[in-house]
Amino acid sequence: xxxxxxxxxxxxxxxxxxxxxxxxxxxxxxxxxxxxxxxxxxxxxxxxxxxxxxxxxxxxxxxxxxxxxxxxxxxxxxxxxxxxxxxxxxxxxxxxxxxxxxxxxxxxxxxxxxxxxxxxxxxxxxxxxxxxxxxxxxxxxxxxxxxxxxxxxxxxxxxxxxxxxxxxxxxxxxxxxxxxxxxxxxxxxxxxxxxxxxxxxxxxxxxxxxxxxxxxxxxxxxxxxxxxxxxxxxxxxxxxxxxxxxxxxxxxxxxxxxxxxxxxxxxxxxxxxxxxxxxxxxxxxxxxxxxxxxxxxxxxxxxxxxxxxxxxxxxxxxxxxxxxxxxxxxxxxxxxxxxxxxxxxxxxxxxxxxxxxxxxxxxxxxxxxxxxxxxxxxxxxxxxxxxxxxxxxxxxxxxxxxxxxxxxxxxxxxxxxxxxxxxxxxxxxxxxxxxxxxxxxxxxxxxxxxxxxxxxxxxxxxxxxxxxxxxxxxxxxxxxxxxxxxxxxxxxxxxxxxxxxxxxxxxxxxxxxxxxxxxxxxxxxxxxxxxxxxxxxxxxxxxxxxxxxxxxxxxxxxxxxxxxxxxxxxxxxxxxxxxxxxxxxxxxxxxxxxxxxxxxxxxxxxxxxxxxxxxxxxxxxxxxxxxxxxxxxxxxxxxxxxxxxxxxxxxxxxxxxxxxxxxxxxx
Amino acid sequence: xxxxxxxxxxxxxxxxxxxxxxxxxxxxxxxxxxxxxxxxxxxxxxxxxxxxxxxxxxxxxxxxxxxxxxxxxxxxxxxxxxxxxxxxxxxxxxxxxxxxxx
Numbered sequence: 001x002x003x004x005x006x007x008x009x010x011x012x013x014x015x016x017x018x019x020x021x022x023x024x025x026x027x028x029x030x031x032x033x034x035x036x037x038x039x040x041x042x043x044x045x046x047x048x049x050x051x052x053x054x055x056x057x058x059x060x061x062x063x064x065x066x067x068x069x070x071x072x073x074x075x076x077x078x079x080x081x082x083x084x085x086x087x088x089x090x091x092x093x094x095x096x097x098x099x100x101x102x103x104x105x106x107x108x109x110x111x112x113x114x115x116x117x118x119x120x121x122x123x124x125x126x127x128x129x130x131x132x133x134x135x136x137x138x139x140x141x142x143x144x145x146x147x148x149x150x151x152x153x154x155x156x157x158x159x160x161x162x163x164x165x166x167x168x169x170x171x172x173x174x175x176x177x178x179x180x181x182x183x184x185x186x187x188x189x190x191x192x193x194x195x196x197x198x199x200x201x202x203x204x205x206x207x208x209x210x211x212x213x214x215x216x217x218x219x220x221x222x223x224x225x226x227x228x229x230x231x232x233x234x235x236x237x238x239x240x241x242x243x244x245x246x247x248x249x250x251x252x253x254x255x256x257x258x259x260x261x262x263x264x265x266x267x268x269x270x271x272x273x274x275x276x277x278x279x280x281x282x283x284x285x286x287x288x289x290x291x292x293x294x295x296x297x298x299x300x301x302x303x304x305x306x307x308x309x310x311x312x313x314x315x316x317x318x319x320x321x322x323x324x325x326x327x328x329x330x331x332x333x334x335x336x337x338x339x340x341x342x343x344x345x346x347x348x349x350x351x352x353x354x355x356x357x358x359x360x361x362x363x364x365x366x367x368x369x370x371x372x373x374x375x376x377x378x379x380x381x382x383x384x385x386x387x388x389x390x391x392x393x394x395x396x397x398x399x400x401x402x403x404x405x406x407x408x409x410x411x412x413x414x415x416x417x418x419x420x421x422x423x424x425x426x427x428x429x430x431x432x433x434x435x436x437x438x439x440x441x442x443x444x445x446x447x448x449x450x451x452x453x454x455x456x457x458x459x460x461x462x463x464x465x466x467x468x469x470x471x472x473x474x475x476x477x478x479x480x481x482x483x484x485x486x487x488x489x490x491x492x493x494x495x496x497x498x499x500x501x502x503x504x505x506x507x508x509x510x511x512x513x514x515x516x517x518x519x520x521x522x523x524x525x526x527x528x529x530x531x532x533x534x535x536x537x538x539x540x541x542x543x544x545x546x547x548x549x550x551x552x553x554x555x556x557x558x559x560x561x562x563x564x565x566x567x568x569x570x571x572x573x574x575x576x577x578x579x580x581x582x583x584x585x586x587x588x589x590x591x592x593x594x595x596x597x598x599x600x601x602x603x604x605x606x607x608x609x610x611x612x613x614x615x616x617x618x619x620x621x622x623x624x625x626x627x628x629x630x631x632x633x634x635x636x637x638x639x640x641x642x643x644x645x646x647x648x649x650x651x652x653x654x655x656x657x658x659x660x661x662x663x664x665x666x667x
Numbered sequence: 668x669x670x671x672x673x674x675x676x677x678x679x680x681x682x683x684x685x686x687x688x689x690x691x692x693x694x695x696x697x698x699x700x701x702x703x704x705x706x707x708x709x710x711x712x713x714x715x716x717x718x719x720x721x722x723x724x725x726x727x728x729x730x731x732x733x734x735x736x737x738x739x740x741x742x743x744x745x746x747x748x749x750x751x752x753x754x755x756x757x758x759x760x761x762x763x764x765x766x767x768x769x
Contacts, residue, residue, distance in 0.1 A: 645765030648698065651689050 003050035004086045007105055010051070010115060011158060011168075013044045014122075014151035018144050025140025033140035034130035037147050041123040044154070048112075048119035055112035055534075058084040062533045068545045075540055085109075087160060087224070106160025106223050109535045110356060114157045114289060117360050120515065121281035121367045122150040128371045128508035129273040131501060132378060136271070142182060146277060149175040153282040157289060162211050163221040165290070169207065169254070172283050173200050179278065180270040192266035199263040203253020207290075210246030213239070214297075227296045241301025247294045248307060255287025255340045258314040262595050264337055268329040272374030275329060279336045280366035288343045288359050295352060295537060305432075308348020312428075312435040312442075315341030319445035323452055324588030327383045328373045331453050335409060336366055338442060342424050345439060351427025352537035357523040358420035360531070364519055365408035365416055368512035372402035375505055376457060379498040385453055389462035394498040399458050401509040406454055408516045410447040411560045413553070416520035422556040423523070423532075426549060440559050447563030455571045525549060674715035681708035693760045695752065699745045703738060710734040 017040035025033045061078030085108035093100035126146060133142050152175060156168035174197075181193030215221060217235050225231050232240070251257070256264040264284075268275055278284065291298070291307065298304050318338035325331050339362045346355030375398040380388045392399045408415035411422065421443065428436035500506070523531035525546040533541045642653075681704055688701025710731040717727020749759055756763040 646761045648690050648692070648761055655686060655690070 003047060003054045004107060005088070006047055007051050007086075007107060007158060008088065010044050010047050010119065011151045011155035013040050013047075014147040014154065016040075018148035018151060021140050021144035021147060025144055028140060031130055031134060031139070033143050034126070034133070037143040038123065038126040038130060040147065041119065041126045041150060044150070045116075045119040045123045048116045048154075051107065052112045052116040055084075055086070055107060055109055057081075058086070059109050059534055060084075062541060064528055064533070064543075067533070067541055067543045085111075085224070089160075101161060101163050101221060103164065104160030104222065105158045107158065110289075110292065111157055113356070113360060113531070113535055114285070115154060117363050118150065118153050118157060118281055118285075121363050121512070122146070122153075122277065124508040124511050125273050125277050125281070125367060125371065127511075128276070128374065128505050129271075131504040132273055132374050133271060134502075138182075142179075142271070145175055145179050145182070146273070149179065149277060149282065153286065156286055160223050161221045162214070162223060165223075165293075166207060166211060169250075169286065169290075170204065172254075172286060173197065173204065176200070176267075176278050176283055179274040180267045182270055182274065186269065188266075189269040192263075192269035196263040196267045199260055200253045203250045203260055206246040206249030206253075210243045210250070213246070214243050217243070223293060226294070232296060232300045235297070235300065237301055239301075240297045241303045244294055244297040244301045244303055245306060248291055248298070248303075248310075251287035251291045251344075252310060253287070254290075255284045255344070256314075256337050257287070257310050257341065257344060258317050258337075259594065261314060261318065261337045262591070262598060265330055265333045265591070268327070268333050272329065272370060272377060275333070276367045276370035276374070279333065280370055281363040284336060284340055285359055285363060288340065288347070288355065291344065291347055292352060292356060295347070298347075304348050304350070306348070307344050308428075308432055308435055311341045311344025311346070311348055312438040313341070314338065315345060315442040316438050316445075317341075319442040319449065321588050321591060322445070322449035326385055328376060328385050328388075328453060328457060329370070329383060331385075331449055332366070332369055332373055335369075335446065335449070338446060339366065339409070341442070342421060342439065345435060346424035346427055349424075349427045349431040349435065351424050353532045353535055353541065354420065354423035354427050356535050357531055358417075358424055361408065361416035361420040361516075361519055361523075364512055365405045365516040368401060368405035368509065368516050369409065371505070371509055371512065372398055372405060375501045375509065376402070376498075378501050378505070381498075385457040386460075387462055388457040389498060390459065391498055392458040395500045397500060397506045397509065401513040402458070403454065404513040404516055406450045408520070410450050410564060411443060411556055412447075412564075413557060414517075414520065414524075416516050416518075418553075418556065418560075419520040419524045422549070422552050425556060426544065426552045429552065440555070443556060444559050444563040447560040448567045451564040451567035452571050455568060459572070671715060671719040674719075675712060678708045678712040678715065681705075681711065693762065695749055695759045695761060698761075699742065699749070702745075703742070706734055706738045706741075 014037075017037055021028075021033050021037060028036070058081040060076060060080035063075045063077040066075035085106060087107070088105040090103040091100060092103035126143070129143065129146065133139055136142065149172065152168045152171035156165055156172065159165040159168060177193050177197040180196050181189050183189045184193075211221070214226075214235075217239055218225065218231050235243070249260075253260045264279060267278065270278070298307065315338050318334045318336075318341060322331050322334035322338070325334065339358070343355045343358050343362070346352070346358060375395065376388060376391055377383050379395050379398065380391060382388060404415065408417040411418045413419075425436055425439045425443070428439055521527050523529060529541070529543055532543060536542070685701045685703075685705035685708055688704065689698055692698050692701060713727045713734070714731040717724070717731075720727075752764055753759050
């Protein structure tokens, strides 16, 4: 039994775990449901790692020197095994000899790597949640949701058939709704879950339209088919562009790309492990993964520049907004949006492998940062970085792991984000110089807001938060939230000292920190580009010689250090001095009024036909119904006089009736 | 020469008298009596047609007999109702029981 044959258990196990926990979770004592879910995930992670090992053994090997010399013809050192990429197939939906839609598991290098990534990240998030969610209501339900979410993501990654990708994609959408609104008693959580679901659902329409259009064009949903020459020849350039863009819209929704990024910030209303799950390793990554899978169409349709621009705009936009926020999770939310923008930028400038590398690296360090923020919130009893009191002193484990994640995010060598982000910037420099500059500016801001967060939360003593007046905590009337409904985060009680979190949480943090440290080396030139020669696009990996990369690496590091230095210079001395004009801060905290624009303009546009229909209903439909009633009233006002109560009169009617029948000719 | 026409004329007259009584009398006893006249008019018509047209078939006579039986039953029920009306309303006119008017 090879791991490939067992691969269908990877998504199946968490799905079974979900069934078990949702049915019997309530009767399980204490934290056992959390441990069961974690154990299930651990088995899945072992299977996923075994699968990755099998795939690495079966994948073709490359001669690095020849690749770097640009001599691709002689670079193949070891041919891949004949049945690679692996493919498992079952009949599904086959009716009376019709082929139906086969259930395909398609395992190439990318699928194996992402599966391992999702399984590992999900495992540590599960582990962390055991401690973090302790004492919450619906403890076992939470783990059931996490299980199904992981199952959906794993199924999505392994699906060799876009129809099943779509199914898993939609399950993820539903689970994100349930998880973001897990604390459903909070009004803000209800609003957030609706916002996330509706925004992504709107984008999903693009996936469906694109998919069905594709089916009309090529007559199946097969993933491997999409990359073949005949298929692409069958699809015209225009249709390829249209389908590719439609699917990209769905990816924009799930991956929170501008202008569909609005749901992600609000999604921070969910419990912190959910943020780590959805916004680091799974759902947002699904959009990047899907775009990567539809790459042949995007190239064929020549619309990659759209992807690149959307990514670059998002990367910069989110990174600029982040410094205006004081809620640690919201800063990380913007950071996620920004990093996803980098991935799309990478995809758009032919840096396919770099984007996937960044996806992998970001999953680990962002999960780490989110879990770290969960630990901070847990210990400090507040989400506001200004109210956190010298956490470095009280929470050393959290501090050091968080610092590793933050350095990876900033792109300081040798941490994961450094290798992957600079590869993306490099690809941008090759293909789109302007976007490369945009990426660099975003990198500067990334380092700036990350450092600001660390300095204020971990090093500075507690102060009154200057941004309690932020739009969100003061209630956001344009979101139907009055000040009384939007609950500001409770400030910690006076004299409350932060404390370090429990063992499960620390273990998860340390494990993710180790991964954040190591995973970058897998794709770095120091260690022979292991990841990039495994996961690549096209016939052979495209590698740049280290000498050529050096300039980019130095530039990226300097930019990151500059951003960090500015933050230290500004905030280490006096964190509370007003740094930006008030109108600017307000505008940034209100997300440049984009949400308000959506709410007012699009909301009004959506409501206008509703209003017309309401009038139609009220006056025409109701009018008709009322008319019937009114007619019977009028008729009865005449007819009531016929009922005199005197049977002699009734007898006369009978007689008249009989006469009428007689005259009318009823024989 | 008495023909079928004479009998039917008599029957028709009886029918008209009965109808007039039913439609005009206010006293319920009188109304019941008028109904009896109506029924007798019908019975007479049946019997006479049967006797003149085809005496060998007894359909007409049987029908007349039926009408007599039904009239008896109807009267007994009618008088039972009347007694109750008298008990509750203290009168047997149709005004007394016109509470169900619209």
